[in-house]
Amino acid sequence: MSALTADDAQLVARLRQGDAGAARELYERHGAALLRFGMAMSNSRQTAEDLVHDTFLELLRHPSRFDPARGPVLAFLFGIARHRLARIARATLRDAEVTSEPPQSMDDDGASEPLTRHSPVTAALAAEDTADALDRLQSIERVRAAVYDLPRVHREVIALCDLEELPYATVATILGCPIGTVRSRLSRARALLAARLEVPDESEDDEQRGSVALTLSVRGSAT
């Protein structure tokens, strides 16, 4: 267990004793990660924010459900969020069945919200008003749409392993399955995603290289 996760466990212990400061600290540490996960999974900012709120509400109600022996606090929080998302997805499916329309998004109003609308990085790129920047925006939008188009089990491994870059062991704890299953799901998810994106050969596309170079320069300035 790392120093950070040990601290997290101590925060949960303080939370059990009614320490509101510990609750705030946990939110500041993990709120953004949960928001990103919610955004990748639901494709809706509103749903993602509701998810973060509900996850912390659940943590406040039942902090004793966290067992340090089973994994870090982050895995516990992602586990709560994942169950809530599954519930939302079931409700959305039920609503779609009632209205006989295919579900478009988990968003309340049924409309997906592109990440570019909320991202300062993409906003900065748009301000540059260059062809590369637009290409990059389009690329992000394509990946976002392709990820959201994946079946839920594959979308969540992409979100946790590739987007959040969590260790396989932690992802296995979140999903409640062996590490081998995480690996096989991830492999399948990447294959599906590559097929949806129709990933081009980089050696044939010099413009793509320019886009990558721009990505790196933007990342350097943003972080």
Next chain:
Amino acid sequence: MTADDTAIALTRQLDCYAHALRSLQPSAELDRRVDVAIQSWAASKGSRALWRRPLTWIAAVASIGAISLGVALLAMRDRGSAEGLSAAAARIPGLQVERVGVPALAAGQVSQWPAEAAIFRVKASFIPTGGFLLAGEQDGERQYWVDVRIANDGTMRIMQVVPAERGRGGPHQ
């Protein structure tokens, strides 16, 4: 295009998306909602913790005890006043308290006062001017048992008159 090339290209695209996602931060509205949730949780936690303190329990038990004692004292005082009436009646020669606490009103009637009445049995002699005179043991005149009902609204009524030689009959209302 080899599998490795595809994997590298996919990884780069995902990396780009992940980077854009990392720029996402919780909105001020979400911060406020979580803050409200934490505050209300802390408030409820505080009220629950109050009951875990021994002093709180002692204070609660003491309060319940004091209220119970007060109720018991009031009940005893009411009972004592009724007993006091019987004891006072017993000290008057020829006066017996038959019943205490008989409702002065029949069922269905309503009074704004707690209506109670007592029926006294008095040994008395009839006097020619009308009425009865409380009889003493030494009187040789004919004596009667008179049942007198006195209600707490101040009214008095003779319920029954029975010659003393016929013994004690039950008073009627």
